[in-house]
Amino acid sequence: MKKIICLLIAAAAFSTYSARAQDYNFAVGVRLGGDTGGASVKFKMNPSDALEGILSVPWDKGGGFLFTLLYERHIPVITHGFHLYYGAGGHIGTRVEKLSFGVDGILGLEYKLRHSPLAISLDYKPSFSILHKTKFHFSDLALGIRVAF
Numbered sequence: 001m002k003k004i005i006c007l008l009i010a011a012a013a014f015s016t017y018s019a020r021a022q023d024y025n026f027a028v029g030v031r032l033g034g035d036t037g038g039a040s041v042k043f044k045m046n047p048s049d050a051l052e053g054i055l056s057v058p059w060d061k062g063g064g065f066l067f068t069l070l071y072e073r074h075i076p077v078i079t080h081g082f083h084l085y086y087g088a089g090g091h092i093g094t095r096v097e098k099l100s101f102g103v104d105g106i107l108g109l110e111y112k113l114r115h116s117p118l119a120i121s122l123d124y125k126p127s128f129s130i131l132h133k134t135k136f137h138f139s140d141l142a143l144g145i146r147v148a149f
Contacts, residue, residue, distance in 0.1 A: 023081060023112040027119050029146030031056070034125065035137055036066055036091075040144055048074055050085070052106075066093035068125075070106050081112045091127060102129035112148060119146045 024044065031040045031054055038056030045051065054068040070089035077084045086107045093100050108123025121144035127137045 023083075024117075024119065024148030027146035027148040029119075029144060031123075031142045031144045034140035034142035036068065036125065036127075036140055037142055038066075040146060042072075042146060044074070050074060050087075052087075052089075064094040064096060064100070066091045066095075066100065068104055068127075070104060070125075072106060074110075077109075081114055083110045083112075084108070085110060085121075085123075091129075095133075099131050100129055101131040102127050104128075108144075110144075117147050117149070119148045120144065121146075 026044070027040075027042045029040050031037050036054060036056035038054055040052060040054050042050055042052045050072045052068075052070045052072055054066075054070070056066050056068065057063065068089060068091040070087050072085045072087035074083040074085045076082065086105075088103065088105050090103050091101070104125055104127040106123055106125045108121050110119055110121035112119045123142060123144065125140040125142065127140065129135055129137065
């Protein structure tokens with residue numbers, strides 16, 4: 001019984017430390033600017049790995065929507081709260097009433113404010129569309145503002 005209690009105390013202490021080192025587990029907000037600005041949701045699987053989903057309305061002519069899913073690797077830099085992140089994923093949606101599908105990359109810097117639930121990021125997300133129009137999209141630089149939980 002003593003071993004179980006000690007194990008539970010150790011697990012609780014480790015989970016508290018892990019949550020503090022990670023800054024947050026889940027964040028929701030907006031990605032402003034670029035070709036694919038829209039709603040953003042980020043889920044951190046651990047301090048280094050995250051999944052980000054972006055639901056966007058492309059600003060170019062013709063409208064439509066895109067859903068992008070990215071795997072991101074986070075690396076602490078500068079000081080507490082700053083993370084450089086990079087990753088890759090894909091997008092699917094419609095543009096000018098035609099199916100659009102492709103691959104995306106991402107490179108960014110995020111800062112989680114220390115005594116606030118806000119996380120602010122600046123990222124560059126180039127993409128390559130395979131369906132609809134086969135072309136590279138290089139001009140996707142955006143500011144992200146999220147509320148972290």
